[in-house]
Amino acid sequence: MQGTRLDTARIRAARRVIDPVFLDTPLYRCEALEPGLGCAVSIKLETANPVRSFKGRGTEVVASALAASGARAVVCASAGNLGQALAWSGRGRGLDVTVVASRFATRAKLDRIRALDARLELVDGDHELARERAAAIARHEGIRLVEDSLDIETCEGAATIGLELADAVPSFDAVLIALGGGALATGVGHVLKALAPRTEVICVQPLGAPALTLSWRERRVITTDSADTIADGVAGRRPIPAVLDDLLLLADDAVLVQETSIIAAMRLLLNDAGLVVEPSAALGIAAILENRPRFAGRHVATIVCGSNVDIPAYRRWTAPAPTGER
Amino acid sequence: MQGTRLDTARIRAARRVIDPVFLDTPLYRCEALEPGLGCAVSIKLETANPVRSFKGRGTEVVASALAASGARAVVCASAGNLGQALAWSGRGRGLDVTVVASRFATRAKLDRIRALDARLELVDGDHELARERAAAIARHEGIRLVEDSLDIETCEGAATIGLELADAVPSFDAVLIALGGGALATGVGHVLKALAPRTEVICVQPLGAPALTLSWRERRVITTDSADTIADGVAGRRPIPAVLDDLLLLADDAVLVQETSIIAAMRLLLNDAGLVVEPSAALGIAAILENRPRFAGRHVATIVCGSNVDIPAYRRWTAPAPTGER
Numbered sequence: 211m212q213g214t215r216l217d218t219a220r221i222r223a224a225r226r227v228i229d230p231v232f233l234d235t236p237l238y239r240c241e242a243l244e245p246g247l248g249c250a251v252s253i254k255l256e257t258a259n260p261v262r263s264f265k266g267r268g269t270e271v272v273a274s275a276l277a278a279s280g281a282r283a284v285v286c287a288s289a290g291n292l293g294q295a296l297a298w299s300g301r302g303r304g305l306d307v308t309v310v311a312s313r314f315a316t317r318a319k320l321d322r323i324r325a326l327d328a329r330l331e332l333v334d335g336d337h338e339l340a341r342e343r344a345a346a347i348a349r350h351e352g353i354r355l356v357e358d359s360l361d362i363e364t365c366e367g368a369a370t371i372g373l374e375l376a377d378a379v380p381s382f383d384a385v386l387i388a389l390g391g392g393a394l395a396t397g398v399g400h401v402l403k404a405l406a407p408r409t410e411v412i413c414v415q416p417l418g419a420p421a422l423t424l425s426w427r428e429r430r431v432i433t434t435d436s437a438d439t440i441a442d443g444v445a446g447r448r449p450i451p452a453v454l455d456d457l458l459l460l461a462d463d464a465v466l467v468q469e470t471s472i473i474a475a476m477r478l479l480l481n482d483a484g485l486v487v488e489p490s491a492a493l494g495i496a497a498i499l500e501n502r503p504r505f506a507g508r509h510v511a512t513i514v515c516g517s518n519v520d521i522p523a524y525r526r527w528t529a530p531a532p533t534g535e536r
Numbered sequence: 537m538q539g540t541r542l543d544t545a546r547i548r549a550a551r552r553v554i555d556p557v558f559l560d561t562p563l564y565r566c567e568a569l570e571p572g573l574g575c576a577v578s579i580k581l582e583t584a585n586p587v588r589s590f591k592g593r594g595t596e597v598v599a600s601a602l603a604a605s606g607a608r609a610v611v612c613a614s615a616g617n618l619g620q621a622l623a624w625s626g627r628g629r630g631l632d633v634t635v636v637a638s639r640f641a642t643r644a645k646l647d648r649i650r651a652l653d654a655r656l657e658l659v660d661g662d663h664e665l666a667r668e669r670a671a672a673i674a675r676h677e678g679i680r681l682v683e684d685s686l687d688i689e690t691c692e693g694a695a696t697i698g699l700e701l702a703d704a705v706p707s708f709d710a711v712l713i714a715l716g717g718g719a720l721a722t723g724v725g726h727v728l729k730a731l732a733p734r735t736e737v738i739c740v741q742p743l744g745a746p747a748l749t750l751s752w753r754e755r756r757v758i759t760t761d762s763a764d765t766i767a768d769g770v771a772g773r774r775p776i777p778a779v780l781d782d783l784l785l786l787a788d789d790a791v792l793v794q795e796t797s798i799i800a801a802m803r804l805l806l807n808d809a810g811l812v813v814e815p816s817a818a819l820g821i822a823a824i825l826e827n828r829p830r831f832a833g834r835h836v837a838t839i840v841c842g843s844n845v846d847i848p849a850y851r852r853w854t855a856p857a858p859t860g861e862r
Contacts, residue, residue: 236557236562241651258579326567484583484845485812530851
């Protein structure tokens with residue numbers, strides 16, 4: 211796509227350094243979901259891998275380049291999925307991985323980061339504070355800081371999902387993409403605009419963490435004072451200017467959804483598709499639930515981008531609704 | 537494998553007629569399960585496809601041959617997964633599909649069969665009565681009867697999973713396979729014996745539906761008067777002699793597991809792997825839970841063969857254990 215930081219040839223090259231366990235993930239039409247949604251729905255499932263999210267695609271690109279350069283250590287801030295993926299990719303290449311996270315992060319994600327032999331440092335604040343602390347560690351120790359969505363490798367890794375979506379024949383009418391830092395949306399968006407230009411690229415963010423969506427709408431960076439959503443994977447407050455610039459060229463729309471819709475979408479995915487998903491991974495279905503007429507009669511794909519949940523919270527979210535809904 | 541009904545070249549040919557949506561399914565090591573199991577565990581995930589079980593591999597082979605022969609209709613008996621898969625494969629090829637099932641079958645499976653435009657006939661008895669009724673329909677209407685595990689296409693379709701498992705380097709120390717009619721076990725077993733002969737082929741059946749396991753141990757067909765298990769997908773009572781003959785040549789072991797172990801395995805797969813599985817798909821993990829010393833220090837693969845559950849029952853099975861276990 212003209213003018214973005216992304217390049218399709220580089221994305222194809224990125225595919226070659228990613229462990230195949232993260233590639234060619236299931237993509238299938240899920241008719242059981244359709245009566246509840248009123249449109250044809252295909253699932254791109256990014257959870258059936260060693261780290262249960264799409265983030266391994268990007269960290270494989272980062273870690274392979276680092277290992278090739280002789281680096282020994284790397285640090286990142288993470289809400290949990292990037293850290294887990296970087297820990298996995300780094301461990302396989304002999305890299306010392308440090309992850310900085312909020313102490314309020316999803317416990318299951320923190321447990322997995324530790325289990326993958328990474329050093330985990332918790333900050334008493336939110337993800338933006340973790341970003342600051344990770345940057346300080348990188349400066350102090352003279353090691354590489356991986357910045358999700360800013361570092362082009364994270365976008366290129368995520369973009370390989372786009373290559374797999376663009377192979378679908380006929381092409382999808384729309385692809386729904388969770389919007390957090392923006393790596394997934396800009397990466398996949400770039401490939402779709404390049405290879406399947408008739409597919410609408412729709413980003414979805416929670417109303418409770420709307421900074422990048424608001425920025426996209428206003429065409430300038432807008433930060434928020436707080437983020438309040440169960441979708442921990444996309445709860446940023448300070449959009450990255452370069453990512454916004456790309457998103458302005460690649461996204462056809464950016465929508466905000468309510469927490470109740472995210473929960474309803476998680477329940478639908480469990481009950482009718484047999485899929486455990488984390489809140490961020492339910493954003494696409496939530497967007498359909500909030501605007502069925504927009505999607506009626508169309509074939510929509512949604513990227514189920516992660517499944518790392520704390521089971522007690524997940525049980526609460528997906529418990530039968532009081533109305534008697536399943 | 538010498539002397540069985542299976543042939544590796546035919547299995548490779550079968551792969552070419554199966555819709556790719558059923559092939560090359562995720563195969564990944566799931567370290568989060570390992571502390572609870574005491575061995576290295578890889579998951580072969582057969583649930584992320586339009587029918588949420590491995591049965592589509594076999595029905596694709598059946599339906600493509602039928603369509604090529606000019607057939608217009610087909611009938612099968614099913615506990616639910618075969619019927620759903622045959623409905624899917626038949627619909628895509630213009631075949632009229634009739635499925636006979638027990639009226640006690642898992643409701644979600646019956647609902648999906650209907651939703652896929654198949655004619656569903658329920659019998660007031662168990663799966664063995666459904667088999668008799670399906671055979672009668674086939675005779676009366678002069679249409680093809682698909683008999684799971686007896687019809688070689690169903691074994692060859694399932695066997696394509698074996699091709700994907702045999703590609704793993706290094707090879708697995710053991711593969712755990714749910715044992716029902718025997719198509720999955722003989723198909724995958726054949727390929728492993730041919731291509732990864734050092735891998736132990738272990739079949740797992742519920743104690744409450746042990747007919748084929750008892751037959752394997754006694755080396756003669758043993759039927760049971762009843763089957764009593766939540767693992768509806770493997771609840772047969774009358775083993776097929778030709779399938780037993782193959783199994784005797786291919787299985788290294790056949791073990792029986794308790795219902796409580798199946799439930800514990802389903803809970804483990806949900807809590808630690810984020811996977812919704814039906815009881816039959818938890819048999820492999822149940823076998824490890826019942827005999828950790830046997831698998832300690834080894835790398836075991838288990839085929840997660842289906843995820844079609846009735847949600848209320850699934851919620852009961854996977855509710856937190858009274859002991860305070862997650």
